[in-house]
Amino acid sequence: MAPREGSPLSLTALGQAVEAGDVDTVVVVFTDMQGRLQGKRVHARFFLEEVAPHGMEGCNYLLAVDVEMNTVAGYRNSSWETGYGDFFIRPDLATLRRTPWMPGSAMVQCDLLVHGPDGEQELNISPRAVLRGQLAAAEAAGFGCFAGTELEFLMFRDSFQQAADAGYAGLRGSTRYNVDYSILGTEDDEPVIRDIRNAMYAAGLTVESSKGECNLGQHEIAFKYDQALVTADNHVVFKTASKQIASAHGKSLTFMAKYDEREGNSSHIHMSLRGLDGSLAFAAGEGGRSSVFTSFVAGVQATLREFTLLYAPNINSYKRFQAGSFAPTAIAWGEDNRTCALRVVGHGAGLRVENRVPGADVNPYLALAGMLAAGLWGIRTQRELEPPLTGNAYERDDVERVPTTLREARDLFAGSGLARELFGDEVVDHYVHAATIELEAFDAAVTDWEKRRGFERL
Known part of the structure; x- marks a missing residue:
């Protein structure tokens, strides 16, 4: 090693x-x-x-x-x-x-x-500064924030140069079938994945594990939770390094939220608070949960639609949100329920909330800042947490839905008085404008789908 x-x-x-x-x-x-x-x-x-x-x-x-x-x-x-x-x-x-x-x-x-x-x-609009601002607010309230991000990616047998020359079409996934948790099925990719694990360990990240996922060439490498700023810093180092290491092996990989019609790439965020002295803020009593915890989760849930732009910042991000895909469509929380946008897991020191909305294309600083700001707001306002959703959230028609397009998310964030209160007008306007630029570029593009659909038939 x-x-x-x-x-x-x-x-x-x-x-x-x-x-x-x-x-x-x-x-x-x-x-x-x-x-x-x-x-x-x-x-x-x-x-x-x-x-x-x-x-x-x-x-x-x-x-x-x-x-x-x-x-x-x-x-x-x-x-x-x-x-x-x-x-x-x-x-x-x-x-x-x-x-x-x-x-x-x-x-x-x-x-x-x-x-x-x-x-x-x-510079208050820089992603690191946006997160620093919310961490300062947490500290002023007596809390430290800890988080972990779970990143998935797709790896291809083609190099980045070959992929570009092919127009990113017809690429060969590095695995041939669903290798979720498979040891044998990931064996051919192990030289690359092993190099990534060991390089990240040597660079100071605490590697927990790697595993195959469902899509062809899909993998996840998990790292131990840390202070939120450290987690965001490590997240972006890992994304760059993994691409460089794959390239050295003559392969390419992508963190697009949705590369094709199969399973997308997620970046679930786990978050918890502790007292500044290290005391547990979420847990209470013997296996219990504190009011800080319930209000935090309630705050994240209540703001999720308005803050989705921070969790899903790109046109492609919204292609993940499909029923039965393990990407959420319902804004609800559940007890260890992967059909909900928010999944509560663990107990005692491990009690945390998992936000399942972000894809692997997320900017971790902005997503962590959004989630923390929402939770702190929930604590300040003593927001009450509704009962957990049970069963299949995809089939429920009595809950709010995750925005389905970047346009919808942009408009919700732009019109959010709470976002402006928590982040400031300059930050909100800056990232709303970034979304507008992406929408204008997409609206002006003619896609391969349109050509296949209409070249001869229309």
């Missing part, structure tokens, strides 16, 4: 690795609106001498582009009218880690700052 030394990595240890010739590059990154790592590769000595103590700059258009990196109008913080200036990139040295899948390299994740009338301040 790859060694775990230096994860997290101190500046002193990094300096020693540089002197020994083991590290020559530091990848300086932050997470953009789409949940991707962006940044620069920096010579390790320059990082130690200049970037670690002073930070660096980057163009502020990086939080005002679409997924294709097109500059688009309508953002308040970045535009041609404002000259596309820089924001300040400040390394969070607590995230410095070795990256064994990138030889001779280390990585550090960063916060984004801007110069304001009161000096430097965190």
